Ligand SMILES: *[C@@H]1O[C@H](CO)[C@@H](O)[C@H](O)[C@H]1NC(C)=O
């Protein structure tokens with residue numbers, strides 16, 4: 001068949017091209033366009049849903065296997081099983097909720113395996129019922145649209161794992177954090193065994209399902225207490241007493257989430273950590289402490305970067321408080337051993 005370049009043929013080609021153009025336009029409008037931008041409030045809502053959904057599973061699994069643990073005489077095998085199940089189920093549920101935003105990068109600890117849906121299904125709750133519990137407060141959060149690539153979510157499906165297996169459940173939290181351009185802006189921390197969610201949005205403030213929006217203007221100065229990790233309390237104690245003041249009481253506690261909540265409700269003044277710490281343990285705490293007007297820095301004085309491509313471990317320790325972080329840092333500085341490069 002030969003095509004003659006007459007008017008009729010040119011018209012056919014033009015009509016054909018026009019349809020191709022329409023198809024492309026429709027296709028990209030349906031798929032690419034809406035996914036390229038997200039409403040920050042939607043991502044924050046799903047982060048809150050995620051910590052509650054994951055946290056409820058963590059609690060339920062502890063209840064189911066708690067008896068088991070006692071009978072097995074707290075064997076290491078029993079503890080490991082409990083931890084693995086709770087961690088994997090919570091992780092699966094939390095990440096599953098965030099898949100609501102195709103193309104959103106969620107960062108969590110790499111797991112050895114992912115559970116099949118059927119093993120997780122009985123821990124899944126109804127999104128809508130959960131959402132009803134806190135939609136009123138979420139609707140009051142300021143929001144804006146952002147291109148997806150500027151947003152990341154950091155997820156900690158179970159913080160204070162050691163304590164969880166030891167039955168020290170007051171320390172246990174589930175956490176999620178929304179970052180924009182590598183900065184933590186929104187954090188949600190859920191305490192499954194106390195049914196309290198605390199959320200903080202930078203430049204907006206902090207809200208607790210227990211006590212409502214927190215008004216810091218009438219808080220008295222924080223008591224001279226420093227939260228430190230249970231595992232290396234001794235070392236930090238020497239360091240803090242020498243560098244800050246003898247007056248400080250050291251409070252060893254499990255979980256970064258739990259420790260930051262004690263600064264948020266004015267139970268302690270500082271949280272100090274002198275070794276490496278994983279960023280999914282920190283991100284929500286970072287957003288919430290800054291939402292409360294505070295700061296979080298490492299022991300070189302730098303804020304922590306949460307770009308999805310950055311090292312997921314913060315290697316230079318941690319100092320955070322609602323007030324006086326930089327003054328404290330200047331006192332601690334002369335006592336810090338240089339880390340590596342001089
Ligand atoms: C947990 O707290 C929420 C309010 O934040 C409440 O609606 C819910 O009923 C509580 N759940 C339990 C099991 O107490």
Ligand SMILES: *[C@@H]1O[C@H](CO)[C@@H](O)[C@H](O)[C@H]1NC(C)=O
Nearest residue numbers: 170191258261262265266267
């Ligand atoms: C402060 O927060 C911690 C951690 O959530 C909690 O254990 C403690 O009971 C709270 N204290 C007050 C006075 O609310």
